[in-house]
Amino acid sequence: MSADERWTGGEMLAVAGSLQVQDGDVAVVGLGLPQMAALLAQRTHAPSARLLLEIGVFEPMPTEPSAGIADPRMWRGATAFGTTLEVLGVMVHGGRVSLGLLGALQVDPWGSFNTTEVEEADGSRRRFRGSGGGNDISSNAGRIVIVMTHQARKFAETLTFLTSPGRQVGGRSRADLGLPGEGTCAVVTDRAVIAFGPDGAALESVHPGEHPDAVLADTPIPLAVPHGGTKETPAPTARQLAFIRNELDPKGWYTS
Amino acid sequence: MSTRPDRVVSLHELAAGIPDGSHVALAGFAITRNAVAFAHELIRAGTVGLSVTQVFGGIETDLLVAGGAVDRLTYASGSLDRFGLLHAVNRALQTGRLELSEYSGLALALRLHAGGLGLPFVTTRSMLGSDLLAPLVAAGQVKQIESPFDGAPCLALPPLRPDFSVIHVDVADRAGNAVVDGPLWSIPETARASKVVLLVSEEIVDVGELDPSRVTIPGSLVHAVTHVPRGGHPTAVYGRYDYDAGHLRSYVAAASAGAEEHDAYLDRFVRGVSTFDEYLALAAA
Structure with missing residues (x-):
């Protein structure tokens, strides 16, 4: 959804997600909206960000939309092809990745997340993709940004399945569990940016047209108000929107 | 003068060599380089009771599960990228079949790596703290240990040695030396781990025609190779199609509609033809 008719919720999400990518990041990117956010960052404020795909692709610069990580369109412009052991092993487990940009079905108050299965209203479980490299990335990368659409049911005190550890699990810190990196530092949705720190989650900013109280009502995990208050997320620029609409996702597969 | 082995067989012979109950590793990734021709042939052969390992599950595993060939799955994830999920796999998991x-993904690739090298075990910190861990520990497939050097928490994973692996390659010579173009994900580890390596190749050339520096899978590891141009359809093969x-959309429509609809797809496109060429003609019609 979008609270502003000048752009769609997906476009706002891609823009807000892209702002989490810093120039110089070495980032492993999941399929779908994370791809959009990473490619947008690469073409705007973070031209020296380097992307990696767990399928064994180094530094792609795709110029047309793709159906996902396994779509050869996503590999265009790569500097090297290799193996999963090189990307998830040497780069991620080896401590050479600063950012994981990933999707999630469900997030808990400490930024742990679920990409495996959800519980339906009748108590049955509906399976999705599973971990793939998501657990490896969230266990070993410097920081994690989750990019997902905003629905109340996606925020839960207890996850249906904890695929990927966040800042702590069951009261145990990452260091205590044996994990490097800081874990989840932000969840970016089509309504807000939720920051995660050592003390938990805070409503960092709401997107233009959104009211913090409305977002809080639809985010059923403890959310602090950051020092200085909840800000407004910068609106998409004409350049960002043009890039999304003309090059990144002209058919609106991910951002319509 | 020494001679090189000739490992070329038909697709029918390749699939017929896999007994019921075998552990078969597949090496496609979601919708790319999937051994679809092989999966079709195995379904037509009526093979059952398989244990399938695929690091990034794709359409060939979904087909085999829909065809009733698989009892057990070892994977890190499964999807058809933007086209959808592995509906047959997910349905069979939900019903307990x-x-x-x-x-x-890394943990499973490391188990295959250990299988290939004959390592007693491998270690990682991935999966610590996650819900992936408990069922694997309960099944004796992972142990939580401390590093014998610095006491750091980590996991020990045993080697994985599938009976067979089936890998879709670009070019192979008649002795099974094979080239895979594009990204390789867990293809090398899958081949190295398996007791018997079977290749489905887009092209076959004579021994001596391949530049050894381009070979991804040495023929020394390979037992048989078969020639099936476009054998990955409807998935992509980098640089070829x-x-x-x-x-893929019609496959997902059938697969997501339910087991009966999925079976009707198999009746039409797999059991209703006798060769992969017939399937390709039907799919193009």
Whole structure:
């Protein structure tokens, strides 16, 4: 959804997600909206960000939309092809990745997340993709940004399945569990940016047209108000929107 | 003068060599380089009771599960990228018809790596603190240990040695030396781990025609190779052909509609033809 008719919720999400990518990041990117956010960052404020795909692709610069990580369109412009052991092993487990940009079905108050299965209203479980490299990335990368659409049911005190550890699990810190990196530092949705720190989650900013109280009502995990208050997320620029609409996702597969 | 082995067989012979109950590792990734021709042939052969390992589950595993060939699955994830999920796999998991061992992508690739090298075990910190861990520990497939050097928490994973692996390659010579173009994900580890390596190749050339520096899988590891041009359809093979979006959409429509609809797809496109060429003609019609 979008609270502003000048752009769609997906476009706002891609823009807000892209702002989490810093120039110089070495980032492993999941399929779908994370791809959009990473490619947008690469073409705007973070031209020296380097992307990696767990399928064994180094530094792609795709110029047309793709159906996902396994779509050869996503590999265009790569500097090297290799193996999963090189990307998830040497780069991620080896401590050479600063950012994981990933999707999630469900997030808990400490930024742990679920990409495996959800519980339906009748108590049955509906399976999705599973971990793939998501657990490896969230266990070993410097920081994690989750990019997902905003629905109340996606925020839960207890996850249906904890695929990927966040800042702590069951009261145990990452260091205590044996994990490097800081874990989840932000969840970016089509309504807000939720920051995660050592003390938990805070409503960092709401997107233009959104009211913090409305977002809080639809985010059923403890959310602090950051020092200085909840800000407004910068609106998409004409350049960002043009890039999304003309090059990144002209058919609106991910951002319509 | 020494001679080189000739390992070329028909697709029918390749599939017929896999007994019921075998552990078969597959090496496609979602919708790319999937051994679809092999999966079709195995379904037609009526093979059952398989244990399948695939690091990034794709359409060939979904086909085999829909065809009733698989009892057990070991994977890190499964999808058809933007086209959808592995509906047959997910349905069989939900009904309990399929037994699952689920890992992170790196953890499973490391188990195959250990299998290939004959290592007693490998270690990682991936999966610590996650819900992936408990079922694997309970099944004796992972142990939580401390590093014998610095006491750091980590996991020990045993080697994985599938009976067979089936890998879709670009070019192979008649002795099975094979080239895979594009990204390789867990293809090398899958081949190295397996007791018997079977290749499905887009092209076959004579021994001596391949530049050894381009060979991804040495023939020394390979037992048989078969020639099936476009054998990955409807998935993409890098540099050769794109995925068939229309066919993938109709596959997902059938697979997601339910087991009966999925079976009707198999009746039409797999059991209703006798060769992969017939399937390709039907799919193009």
